Amino acid sequence: MHSIISILNNIIIVVPALLIVAFVTIAERKTMASMQRRLGPNIVGYYGLLQAFADALKLLLKEYIAPTQANVILFFLGPIITLIFSLLGYAVIPYGLGLFISDFSLGILYMLAVSSLATYGILLAGWSANSKYAFLGSLRSTAQLISYELILSSVILLVILFTGSLNLTVIIESQKIVFFILPLLPIFIVFFIGAIAETNRAPFDLAEAESELVSGFMTEHSAGIFVFFFLAEYASIVLICILTCVLFLGGYLSILPINLVFYLFKLVFMLDYGLISTDFISIGLFSLNLGLKTSLFIFIFIWVRASFPRIRFDQLMSVCWIVLLPIIVGYIIFNSTITMGINIHPFALNL
Template structure:
């Protein structure tokens, strides 16, 4: 009985992490289908119904792929970089409130915690690019780091304006304050700036210069392959989902007006009578 709180905490983290990884997997499929539609292609449509299981096929291929590392690379830092980036990308989800009390850790400095964690993930990119002992990977890591730091200042400034309205660094308080009106209405210019900065922060087109596709390389991930490439891949899309959730919390009322929350409130009111 003494270990039951510890076991419950471990189960919560496991369920949370697996759910996030599944969401990230299907986001990759959604992006590939969207890009295919824009380019008048079919996209993934073989594995599973309408190609929905394509992400699992890609993950299996990368897990079974033979790993090749540069002979002159710093192997320890070469492996540590992707792990650091993935860990700090997933740590940001621990303070996200999906409903009243539905968060792993709902403390008063949630916004400050998110800013700190997102900043630390930059070190993984630097380590990966430098330790590969490749000029393409090193230049890619410098480009990516410069872009992340530059647009992070824009995101931080926009978030500070929201904090001035709420008077709190808590994400839950930020959501509850928007019961009267969403912040996107009084802060529409700030929302547009934040949205553009979010696209740059997640390396989406047209801000995907860090990958240097014109040079036919993958930026800081040029020398990475197989399993450790999966870490970078998951970290990138986990950051995309996290920034989308953050936009919803800061400007679109968060969980207040979600269909699931409305259904739960309706059921509670029904049984209260």
């Protein structure tokens, strides 16, 4: 019975995550179309809401073709590995107070680990295709991901120094007084730049540069196997946006006092008359807060893609190692000096 409950918990998380990915693709196409004075998808379903499902069906019905000289096993496993490790990070996200699959005490380290392992899928897919474009794209992607993971992990270290814990729920609850985006605003900007680069999004999508590498590491992939790469990319975008909310915007915490919002819901839904469960509304409010904040960051991701031109690969690496990394190292030293000087440093980490 316990195994069945565990399977159901995972399904409840994974299926909505995949559906969110589908609707994020629609939102991106509609938003970019609006910015570029186009219509975007508007035929398949009401307001084009079923366009992503039509695209997925088209890809699944296409014939799967692998290059003659490719390593077929690794060529097939690469996208699957990338998708699996993109979805594993959702297991430790607290979507509300007590609403999670696993309240892992080392949740931050777990997320860094699974995001790092996703790099192997990209590298295997590019190398096994026996194509110079795919191979160069996978090398670029690997160098980019490894470099900017250092930026992200250094920023996360600062948040850990503020909270004294590696647990995501503790990090969220530590922001009841003030969201970390206020004292860590410069570091938040650095983290968001690193998040865009980590997810291979424009203007940092050098691994998929059409003008140079056709389609980068996924040049030779097509049909159903291409869907795995597509889902992995957008699943990573949603996950990194959720993580940004957790680290800097209080996760599921509300900007307004939660008691005030809850009282308004009691008036609207007449909870005193027992029409709707109080616990259900409470969980819904927490999840709604996280959803709205995540949607804002996803919109900013799309906005950045539509606004900035692609930079060169040497500029991408220079920004990481010469500009962002010294800023973060200096901020870590500064923050540690100040907090230890006024004796507010959480020496005992709650592991």
